[in-house]
Amino acid sequence: MMNGYLRQDGRKGIRNIVVVAYLVECAHHVARQIVNKSGNDQVHLIGFPGCYPNAYALRMMEKLGTHPNVGGVLLVSLGCEGFNREALQQTVSDSGRAVETLVIQQQGGTLKTIAAGVTKVKQLLKQAQQTKMVPMTIDDLVVGTICGGSDGTSGITANPAVGRCFDQLVAQQATCIFEETGELIGCEDTMCQRATTPELAKEIELAMIKAANYYTTMGYGSFAPGNAEGGLTTQEEKSMGAYCKSGDSPIQGLIKPGDIPPGGGLYLLDVVPDGEPRFGFPNISDNAEIVELIASGSHVVLFTTGRGSVVGSAISPVIKICANPETYARMKDDMDIDAGKILTGTKVDRVGREIYDLTLNVAAGEASKSEAMGHQEFILTYKQFEPIGPGCLPARVS
Amino acid sequence: MTNSASNALVRLHSADNVAVSCRHLVVGEEIDLNDTIIHLVEDIPVGHKVALRRVRLGCKIVKYGAPIGSATADIEPGRHVHLHNMKSDYIASHTRTTVKHSGEHL
Numbered sequence: 001m002m003n004g005y006l007r008q009d010g011r012k013g014i015r016n017i018v019v020v021a022y023l024v025e026c027a028h029h030v031a032r033q034i035v036n037k038s039g040n041d042q043v044h045l046i047g048f049p050g051c052y053p054n055a056y057a058l059r060m061m062e063k064l065g066t067h068p069n070v071g072g073v074l075l076v077s078l079g080c081e082g083f084n085r086e087a088l089q090q091t092v093s094d095s096g097r098a099v100e101t102l103v104i105q106q107q108g109g110t111l112k113t114i115a116a117g118v119t120k121v122k123q124l125l126k127q128a129q130q131t132k133m134v135p136m137t138i139d140d141l142v143v144g145t146i147c148g149g150s151d152g153t154s155g156i157t158a159n160p161a162v163g164r165c166f167d168q169l170v171a172q173q174a175t176c177i178f179e180e181t182g183e184l185i186g187c188e189d190t191m192c193q194r195a196t197t198p199e200l201a202k203e204i205e206l207a208m209i210k211a212a213n214y215y216t217t218m219g220y221g222s223f224a225p226g227n228a229e230g231g232l233t234t235q236e237e238k239s240m241g242a243y244c245k246s247g248d249s250p251i252q253g254l255i256k257p258g259d260i261p262p263g264g265g266l267y268l269l270d271v272v273p274d275g276e277p278r279f280g281f282p283n284i285s286d287n288a289e290i291v292e293l294i295a296s297g298s299h300v301v302l303f304t305t306g307r308g309s310v311v312g313s314a315i316s317p318v319i320k321i322c323a324n325p326e327t328y329a330r331m332k333d334d335m336d337i338d339a340g341k342i343l344t345g346t347k348v349d350r351v352g353r354e355i356y357d358l359t360l361n362v363a364a365g366e367a368s369k370s371e372a373m374g375h376q377e378f379i380l381t382y383k384q385f386e387p388i389g390p391g392c393l394p395a396r397v398s
Numbered sequence: 399m400t401n402s403a404s405n406a407l408v409r410l411h412s413a414d415n416v417a418v419s420c421r422h423l424v425v426g427e428e429i430d431l432n433d434t435i436i437h438l439v440e441d442i443p444v445g446h447k448v449a450l451r452r453v454r455l456g457c458k459i460v461k462y463g464a465p466i467g468s469a470t471a472d473i474e475p476g477r478h479v480h481l482h483n484m485k486s487d488y489i490a491s492h493t494r495t496t497v498k499h500s501g502e503h504l
Contacts, residue, residue, distance in 0.1 A: 151445045152418055152419075152444070152445025152446050152447065153418075153444060153445040154445075155462070156408060156410060156418060185488050185489070186464070186466070186488060212488065212489075215489055216489060220489070220492060221486070221488065221489035221490075221491065223489070223491050223492070225492065225493045225494045227491075228480070228481055228491060228493055230445050231418070231419075231443060231444070231445035231446035231447065231480070232445075233447070233459075233466070233467060233479070233480050233481055233484055233485075233486075233491065234466050234467040234484070234485065234486035234487075234488070234491055235486050235488050235489050235491065236464075236465070236466050236467060236486060236487065236488055237461060237466035237467065240461065240462040240464055240466060241462075306445065324444065324445060325444070326444055343405075343408070343420035343421070343444075344405060344420070345405075
């Protein structure tokens with residue numbers, strides 16, 4: 001039985017985190033000290049390092065500050081940076097959450113801000129504890145998936161097993177999100193066939209053309225040296241394996257980072273920026289994608305890995321599904337699920353069921369491995385997006 | 399020594415001309431994959447691909463029933479199929495050693 005923290009917008013959280021957010025790198029140390037000195041694993045650090053304003057970064061921070069897993073927010077500003085802290089404070093406040101802002105230049109420097117921050121966090125934790133808890137069902141859940149450190153086993157063990165889990169969740173009207181169009185290059189035809197309308201298929205096709213162009217301009221595919229060491233040879237081979245994570249359900253919509261899916265079903269998250277490439281690689285590392293999945297509402301993220309990733313995330317727990325039996329043997333302290341046993345005869349369905357059961361347990365409060373070890377990685381960089389097109393979220397037929 | 403396919407190689411689709419190793423396979427092993435015997439002429443680490451048929455230069459490598467790139471050399475059955483004998487039809491792959499210190503791609 002799951003109980004969730006009821007938020008004003010009707011969404012329910014599986015955690016009740018107080019986030020401390022630095023609004024420029026210059027405030028990072030102070031914010032981190034506030035988190036460390038609070039000595040509470042329910043206080044997480046997030047932030048944006050840039051001094052120049054960016055609409056995407058503001059929107060992401062608004063979506064993260066009003067995420068159902070978040071119960072309170074402390075903003076830490078240096079004072080002179082371009083980030084619109086007033087707008088962010090207002091958005092979080094309007095969501096019914098307690099929110100405070102500390103400006104280091106106004107507080108009188110590092111030590112005074114840290115001391116004030118520790119006090120504020122204590123208050124925010126107390127206020128967050130007042131949040132009403134209500135029964136939560138599977139159709140309240142938003143689950144994202146990502147792969148990182150993929151190898152030749154990922155596409156035949158962990159990824160298809162996550163696909164089976166997604167199929168089970170979608171069958172019960174949960175919301176499932178898969179992503180990284182750049183890691184789906186080569187799968188465009190089959191994805192378009194799964195779209196619920198021709199208009200959505202067209203939008204997916206355009207997003208895939210955008211991804212191929214963007215990565216070509218960058219000079220690299222979404223393909224790391226470790227992928228090759230693990231037996232993957234080409235982008236399209238990696239894509240075919242990554243694509244299995246989406247399962248077999250129809251694709252209900254195409255969203256961009258920060259868009260919250262309007263109802264249950266399977267959604268594709270387009271993470272590749274719009275317009276001419278301006279700020280560099282779409283996502284510079286796995287956590288940038290995890291942050292976007294969370295900004296789009298993911299309560300929990302299913303992370304498949306062959307080479308062996310150890311990351312977790314601020315705000316939402318990350319469940320690690322290990323594809324490669326040799327990696328699992330070496331790194332099992334970090335892995336929640338051993339999917340490599342599929343290579344020695346365990347059925348994909350059975351591992352899919354294991355992932356499904358663990359997802360519900362983690363939603364009910366059990367800590368994932370990375371969460372228990374305190375992994376709270378977070379990264380947010382510059383990007384630009386246009387709003388999604390009219391065909392991206394077809395009217396739902398009930 | 400002939401191994402059963404269940405613990406050695408998996409062919410993901412009937413159209414595939416490569417199979418994936420399920421464990422570290424050693425040169426000289428003979429693997430029975432659906433009554434076709436594959437003679438391994440080199441080691442194949444777990445997750446890597448081995449050619450099931452002769453693949454001519456320029457022909458598609460097929461895995462999951464889909465093309466995953468093209469052969470850059472003639473590939474004999476039992477050979478390791480990887481960066482040295484195939485390439486992407488989309489975006490070139492890179493390794494640590496193909497990037498110069500300046501960041502320029504070789």
